[in-house]
Every structure is written in structure tokens, then in C-alpha cells.
Amino acid sequence: MDHFSIVLALSRAALQNPNSAIENHLRRLVKALEKNGQTDQAEALEKLLRTTGKSVEIQPSRVVLSFAAMGGELLTPSVKAPVDRETSAPLAEIIFPDSARTATPIFTNELSNSVESLLEEWRNVDKLKKAGIKPALSLMTFGAPGTGKTLLAHHIAKLLGYPLVVARLDGLVSSFLGTTARNISNLFSFANRYKCILLLDEFDAIAKLRDDPNELGELKRVVNTLLQCLDSRSEIGFTIAITNHESLLDPAVWRRFDARIEVPKPHWNARAKILENNFLGHTPLSDVQLGFLTWISNGYSGSDIEKLSDFIIRRQAIQGSKFDFLESIKIHIQLSAHDTESINREMAIGRQEDLALALNADEELAMPQEKLAELFGKTQSTISRWLKKEKSQGGGRNGK
Ligand SMILES: Nc1ncnc2c1ncn2[C@@H]1O[C@H](COP(=O)(O)OP(=O)(O)OP(=O)(O)O)[C@@H](O)[C@H]1O
Numbered sequence: 101m102d103h104f105s106i107v108l109a110l111s112r113a114a115l116q117n118p119n120s121a122i123e124n125h126l127r128r129l130v131k132a133l134e135k136n137g138q139t140d141q142a143e144a145l146e147k148l149l150r151t152t153g154k155s156v157e158i159q160p161s162r163v164v165l166s167f168a169a170m171g172g173e174l175l176t177p178s179v180k181a182p183v184d185r186e187t188s189a190p191l192a193e194i195i196f197p198d199s200a201r202t203a204t205p206i207f208t209n210e211l212s213n214s215v216e217s218l219l220e221e222w223r224n225v226d227k228l229k230k231a232g233i234k235p236a237l238s239l240m241t242f243g244a245p246g247t248g249k250t251l252l253a254h255h256i257a258k259l260l261g262y263p264l265v266v267a268r269l270d271g272l273v274s275s276f277l278g279t280t281a282r283n284i285s286n287l288f289s290f291a292n293r294y295k296c297i298l299l300l301d302e303f304d305a306i307a308k309l310r311d312d313p314n315e316l317g318e319l320k321r322v323v324n325t326l327l328q329c330l331d332s333r334s335e336i337g338f339t340i341a342i343t344n345h346e347s348l349l350d351p352a353v354w355r356r357f358d359a360r361i362e363v364p365k366p367h368w369n370a371r372a373k374i375l376e377n378n379f380l381g382h383t384p385l386s387d388v389q390l391g392f393l394t395w396i397s398n399g400y401s402g403s404d405i406e407k408l409s410d411f412i413i414r415r416q417a418i419q420g421s422k423f424d425f426l427e428s429i430k431i432h433i434q435l436s437a438h439d440t441e442s443i444n445r446e447m448a449i450g451r452q453e454d455l456a457l458a459l460n461a462d463e464e465l466a467m468p469q470e471k472l473a474e475l476f477g478k479t480q481s482t483i484s485r486w487l488k489k490e491k492s493q494g495g496g497r498n499g500k
Pocket residue numbers: 203204205206207243244245246247248249250251252343344366374401402403404406
């Protein structure tokens with residue numbers, strides 16, 4: 101028989117998912133080859149059919165075992181991410197724990213405790229399963245941009261030592277009818293096969309299909325597929341979804357997640373800690389300067405704070421001994437005009453006397469006169485005069 105090696109390869113591929121029809125046709129082919137006297141080829145096919153029978157028996161118990169141990173196959177760098185069949189665009193990016201982002205997200209104590217308790221569950225999945233208790237394997241995080249949601253997912257993956265399979269929405273969402281649903285299904289099959297955390301970042305992009313009235317049929321198909329995929333994954337592996345627009349998500353999708361965490365903008369203590377971390381390894385700031393930055397960054401996201409810190413670090417490096425702290429903050433505020441507007445930011449670029457009174461009167465900061473003198477580079481008596489004058493005029497606003 102011509103091209104027998106190709107026929108054999110095709111048969112092997114077809115027998116990866118064996119069914120009786122394929123096996124019957126192959127047996128017919130074996131008989132036909134024997135009849136033609138091509139015994140070598142007939143034997144090779146026979147052998148293939150025999151070994152397939154065995155692997156079908158072995159597979160289920162292997163799969164059941166690995167799932168019980170919260171497993172699946174090991175995801176190694178040689179494994180390629182699945183691709184869109186039409187465009188060949190990858191449906192996911194695989195990030196291994198050693199290349200995940202290393203920073204630790206800083207949250208309020210309450211949020212950190214919630215994350216820790218979820219991690220405890222995820223570390224004890226085997227124990228829960230053995231006790232017949234269904235672990236909560238899926239997490240939805242939502243909140244304003246730049247608050248550390250993606251960072252949190254990387255952090256979790258790193259702590260658990262799992263690779264992240266990060267859905268690539270540009271690859272998943274296709275303009276071809278029905279293809280988006282097929283891509284989603286392929287992505288989940290891939291994630292279900294391996295030991296990994298499936299990360300659905302910017303998850304609302306799928307829900308946004310709803311904005312286009314021509315896409316309603318497609319959206320229904322996509323959401324239905326997503327629901328089925330989330331259901332089937334719910335006992336297999338870890339899933340983290342992230343969105344900035346939780347209201348855009350279909351309520352049925354929303355309900356599928358065992359844990360839901362809102363990541364807020366950082367409060368005072370978290371801002372102070374993020375700032376402290378950002379300046380590690382750089383020219384240190386004084387406590388007074390750090391306190392002022394914590395105050396000024398009220399309403400900032402972690403990402404805004406990072407930009408502010410980076411700006412100061414660059415100015416320090418360029419200006420050296422001529423570095424002017426307050427002037428640098430003013431410039432940064434002017435340069436970041438589209439970021440969060442707040443009274444504190446307004447005051448920082450206004451009159452020094454107003455600013456001094458606000459810093460002094462602020463409940464959390466309550467900056468005393470000697471520290472104000474250090475911040476503004478003035479004598480304590482000048483500060484005292486400013487405060488008295490402002491108080492007598494009822495000036496200054498207590499910015500928060
Ligand atoms: N809570 C935080 N603790 C420490 N750093 C933070 C925090 N939030 C943000 N950052 C800093 O800001 C950067 C951006 O954060 P990240 O990408 O995780 O935000 P996000 O919530 O995913 O934003 P988006 O919704 O825009 O995708 C991080 O790399 C980190 O440096």
C-alpha cells in the first residue's frame with residue numbers, strides 16, 4: 101500500500117480519541133491488507149489497535165488519580181499554548197512561577213486575611229477532597245484599574261508554585277461566527293489537562309460583545325459555552341478571573357465563582373507600606389516626606405503610587421543635592437493631570453500656608469510644627485506664624 105506511513109500516523113492520531121467506528125474501519129483495512137499479502141503493514145496496524153485498547157483502559161484511572169491529587173499533567177516550557185484555528189493567534193500565554201511578577205501586593209489587613217484564607221484552602225485541596233468536601237477553586241477579583249488585581253494573581257501562582265495560563269483575549273475573541281465559543285472551549289480543555297491556574301484577565305471583554313446588537317446571538321453562544329466550561333472546570337483546577345467592570349458581566353457567570361474579592365484603592369496604612377517598598381534600594385525619604393506622600397496619594401491606586409514614586413526616584417537621580425521634594429511633587433501633579441483629582445493634590449499646588457494648616461489639621465497625619473518646619477525648610481516660628489494666621493482667618497481646608 102502506498103504512503104502507508106502516513107496512513108499509520110493518521111490511524112494513530114485518530115485512535116487518540118478512539119471510537120468503535122474508527123476501530124471497525126481499521127480492522128477492515130487490516131483484513132484488506134492481509135488479503136493483498138501485505139502482511140507487514142497489516143501487522144503494524146493490528147499492533148496499533150491492540151495497544152490502543154490498553155491505553156483506553158489505563159487512561160481513566162490515571163486521570164482520576166491525578167485529579168484527586170489536584171493534578172493533571174505537568175506543564176513544561178515545551179508545551180505550546182493552544183491557538184485560534186483560523187488565525188493561529190495564541191489563545192493563552194503561559195507564565196511559569198519563576199517568571200511571574202515578584203512584588204507582593206499590599207492590601208488592607210482584612211483583604212490580606214481573606215486572600216490568606218483562600219490560599220489555605222487551595223493548599224489543602226487534597227485534604228478537602230479526601231474528606232468529601234468540595235473546595236472553592238474559583239476566584240473572581242474586581243476593582244478599579246491599577247489596584248493590584250493582576251499582581252495578586254501572579255502572587256498566588258508564585259506562592260502555590262503553579263504556572264499561570266493567561267487567556268489572551270485578542271486571540272480568543274474572533275470575528276468568525278462561532279469561533280469565539282470554540283476558542284473558549286479549547287482554552288478550558290487545555291487548562292483542564294494541565295496542573296495550572298487559569299487566569300481570565302480583563303474578563304469583561306467577553307461580556308462587552310453585548311454592546312453590539314448584531315452580536316447578540318454570538319454573545320449567547322459565548323456565554324453559554326463559558327458557563328459550561330466554568331462548570332466543568334469547577335472541580336478540576338484553579339481559576340482566577342479579573343474585571344474592572346463587574347456590572348458588565350452576566351449574573352450567571354458571576355455566580356459561577358466560589359470566592360469574589362473586591363480590591364479597593366489602598367487606605368492610609370497600605371499606601372504608606374507601598375511607598376516604603378517603592379523606595380527600597382533608592383535614596384531614602386525621611387519619615388516626614390513619606391508621611392506627606394501618603395497624604396497626597398489619597399485616592400491613588402497602587403499603580404498611581406508607583407508612578408509617583410518612580411518620578412521622584414528619577415528626579416533624585418538627576419538632581420542629586422539640588423533635589424527639591426515639594427517642588428517635585430508639584431511638577432508630578434501637573435504632569436499627571438488625568439489621574440485622580442483630590443483636595444490634597446489641589447492643596448499641594450496651592451499656597452504653602454493653606455497646605456501647612458491642612459497637614460497639621462489632618463486626623464491621620466496631624467503633622468506637628470517641627471515636622472512642618474522640616475518639610476517646608478522653614479523655621480518653627482515661621483510655621484507657627486502661618487498656622488496662627490490661617491486659623492484666625494478660618495483658612496485652610498482639611499484635605500483627606
Ligand atoms: N496593592 C498593591 N500593592 C503593591 N503594588 C501595587 C498594588 N496595586 C498596584 N500596584 C503596582 O501597580 C502595578 C499595576 O498593578 P496591576 O497590574 O496588578 O493592577 P490591576 O488591578 O491589574 O490593573 P488593571 O485593572 O488596569 O489591569 C503593579 O505592578 C504594582 O507595581
